Amino acid sequence: MKCEWRQDVSLYVDDELEPARQQEVAAHLRRCAECAAAVMEHTELKKAVRIAGRQFSAPPELHAGIGESLRSADVRPPLWRWSFVVLSIVAVAVLGFVLFSIPRRINPEIAELVDQHITTLASASPVDVVSSDRHTVKPWFQGKLPFSFNLPELTNSRFTLAGGKVVYLGQTPGAELLYEVSKHKISIFVFQARGNERAASLSNHNLAFTVNAWSQGGLRCYLVTDASKEDASQLASMFQAANRI
Amino acid sequence: MQDCKVSAGGIELGRSNCVSAIAFRGDVSGLPNQDFEILALPLLDPLYNFARWLCGDADEARDLVQETFAKALKGFASFRQGTNFRAWMFTILRNTFLTSRTGLEWRRTEQEDEENFEESAVTHDTPEIALIRRADTEMMRQAIATLPLAFREVLLLVDIEEMRYQEVADVLRIPVGTVMSRLSRARKQLREYIVVTLGVKHEM
Ligand SMILES: [Zn+2]
Numbered sequence: 273m274k275c276e277w278r279q280d281v282s283l284y285v286d287d288e289l290e291p292a293r294q295q296e297v298a299a300h301l302r303r304c305a306e307c308a309a310a311v312m313e314h315t316e317l318k319k320a321v322r323i324a325g326r327q328f329s330a331p332p333e334l335h336a337g338i339g340e341s342l343r344s345a346d347v348r349p350p351l352w353r354w355s356f357v358v359l360s361i362v363a364v365a366v367l368g369f370v371l372f373s374i375p376r377r378i379n380p381e382i383a384e385l386v387d388q389h390i391t392t393l394a395s396a397s398p399v400d401v402v403s404s405d406r407h408t409v410k411p412w413f414q415g416k417l418p419f420s421f422n423l424p425e426l427t428n429s430r431f432t433l434a435g436g437k438v439v440y441l442g443q444t445p446g447a448e449l450l451y452e453v454s455k456h457k458i459s460i461f462v463f464q465a466r467g468n469e470r471a472a473s474l475s476n477h478n479l480a481f482t483v484n485a486w487s488q489g490g491l492r493c494y495l496v497t498d499a500s501k502e503d504a505s506q507l508a509s510m511f512q513a514a515n516r517i
Numbered sequence: 518m519q520d521c522k523v524s525a526g527g528i529e530l531g532r533s534n535c536v537s538a539i540a541f542r543g544d545v546s547g548l549p550n551q552d553f554e555i556l557a558l559p560l561l562d563p564l565y566n567f568a569r570w571l572c573g574d575a576d577e578a579r580d581l582v583q584e585t586f587a588k589a590l591k592g593f594a595s596f597r598q599g600t601n602f603r604a605w606m607f608t609i610l611r612n613t614f615l616t617s618r619t620g621l622e623w624r625r626t627e628q629e630d631e632e633n634f635e636e637s638a639v640t641h642d643t644p645e646i647a648l649i650r651r652a653d654t655e656m657m658r659q660a661i662a663t664l665p666l667a668f669r670e671v672l673l674l675v676d677i678e679e680m681r682y683q684e685v686a687d688v689l690r691i692p693v694g695t696v697m698s699r700l701s702r703a704r705k706q707l708r709e710y711i712v713v714t715l716g717v718k719h720e721m
Contacts, residue, residue, distance in 0.1 A: 282701060286675060288682055313646040317704060320649055321676040324657030330565035334579050338561060338586050342554055402559050404602045407679065427600060434555070 275306045285314040381441060382494070386481050388439055389459040389496040392450060399435030399450050409436050413447055419464045421491055423449065424510040430454065431507055451507060456499035458507055463492040484508045489515055553593045556602050557586065563603075563678060564610050570673055571611075571666065572619045581617060585610040604680070607688045611670075623666055645708050652711045660710040668703035671696055 277300050283289050284297045301308045392398045401412040406423035414420065416438050426433060434450040439461065446463035465487055482504040484495040495508050564585060568578035589596075589609050596605060614620040652660070661669060674685045675696075682700075686693045 282704070286682070286700075309646065313649065314704075316646055316649045317707060318676050320652060320654075320657050321661065321672060321707070324654045325570070325661055325673050325677040326566060327658060328566045328569040328578070329562045330582065331575070331579065334565065334582060335561065337583060338558075341583070341587060342550055342590065402555055404556060407681070408603070 275304055277304065277307050278310055281307060281310045282314055285311055285318060382483055382485070384441060385459075385461050385494050386483065386496050388441075388448065388461070389457075389481065392437075392448065392459060393457055398437075399448075400437035402435040404433050404435075406433060409433060409449070412436065413438070417445055417447060419490065421447070421462050422514040424507075424514040426510075429510065430503075431458075431510070453499050453503045453507070456497060456503070458495060458497035458499055458504065460507070460511060461494040461496070465490045465492045486512065488512060491515060550590065550593075553590055557589060557606065560603060560606050561586075564606060566677070567607065567670075567673060568610060568614070570661070570669060571614050572617065573662075574619070577617065577619060581610060581614055584613050588613065601684065601687075603678075604684045604688050607674070607678070607680075611688055645712060648711050648715055649708075651715060656711070656714055657707075660707045660714075663710060664703050664706055668699045668706065671699040672703040672707075675700055 277297065280289065280293070280297050284294065287294070289297060297307075301311060401409050403409050403412075406425070410421075410423050413436065423433065430453050432452045434452055434457075436447055436449040439446055439448045441461070441463060444463055446461055449460045449462070451458040451460065482495075482497050482499070482501050484504055486493050486508065493508075493511065495504055495511075497504050561582070565578060565582050568581045568585075569575065572578055572581060585606065589606055592609075596602065615624060661672070664672065670689065671685055674680045674688065675682070680688070682693050682696045685696045689696070
């Protein structure tokens with residue numbers, strides 16, 4: 273006997289079904305041993321292919337050769353590069369000064385997150401998972417954080433995803449996602465909502481950065497950027513839409 | 518040419534040719550090489566792995582990846598931000614492969630490959646889960662290596678690179694339906710290989 277649902281099994285395992293259909297199939301699997309066995313078999317095969325297929329890594333001389341060709345293609349004069357470095361340091365120092373000279377009346381959490389954003393920008397390796405693909409970045413956080421979240425589709429938008437990393441706010445682990453828009457960087461921080469949620473007070477702060485904060489679906493999110501307020505709220509609403517269930 | 522969706526306000530307006538859209542974007546200032554490095558270097562191993570599976574030769578794969586990076590760096594000024602960089606890199610690699618000696622040879626014979634496969638294909642409807650668990654990595658590698666290239670590349674992009682069917686279709690410039698049928702044939706042939714190699718008679 274062949275169950276009529278069997279045709280959806282490989283789509284289910286490849287995560288290619290619409291979310292509603294995916295749930296229907298999942299419900300069917302609890303009733304149908306035939307399909308459940310087929311899903312297990314597909315999953316095993318997929319896993320076996322993944323393990324066996326990741327066979328080769330680039331030899332060291334290829335790594336070196338590519339690094340060299342990237343450097344030699346770099347046409348920026350050294351002086352320019354140095355001035356860029358100096359300017360960056362000055363900029364970070366100024367921003368740091370602005371930040372710390374700001375009266376403590378701003379929410380200390382927000383101050384910490386702005387600080388984290390600045391640290392990220394100044395870092396030589398700003399993110400730990402480097403990818404513009406949300407299907408790479410989202411799974412990277414699995415197992416690293418006690419919660420999950422969705423990332424917005426950016427195709428046909430002006431935003432790009434640069435990657436992400438795990439950050440701590442006090443003792444609380446969260447995700448920092450780094451985006452870019454017209455050469456400006458945007459950090460979105462995601463934490464698990466706490467029981468006694470109180471909306472962060474953002475009114476009348478004098479920060480050199482735009483900060484948005486919101487809570488949704490058990491998540492506590494903050495956006496920090498020096499991009500325009502319009503860009504900030506656009507990315508924030510895309511992020512909110514992706515996490516609306 | 519790569520197909521992509523053009524949409525505004527969430528409404529899909531139609532399909533346009535991405536490559537020309539990129540080329541005539543007017544932004545020739547480009548992005549710094551540093552950005553390219555940040556995006557591209559993590560793809561070095563995946564691209565090399567894919568290249569090895571395509572051409573089956575270490576030297577050829579190395580040249581292929583090197584050429585891919587050179588082309589990508591040159592074209593990075595025209596890479597549209599916000600689009601899928603990984604798919605873009607794999608597309609360049611795949612297109613470069615098609616113009617290589619091995620790629621040209623393959624294009625000459627791919628038709629036969631698919632036809633031969635049709636004839637020898639055996640359908641396995643019953644899950645072979647115990648057998649798959651007994652198949653070790655080396656056997657799986659041999660099984661993947663015996664697949665016709667047209668099936669192997671789809672399988673690898675879906676199962677190793679975890680690309681969506683649509684992404685695979687874009688990279689390989691084939692319809693999504695073809696991605697799906699090649700994928701299912703690839704998997705059928707893997708099962709067949711495992712059954713035969715482990716010397717077990719398949720009983721329905
Ligand atoms: Zn069923």
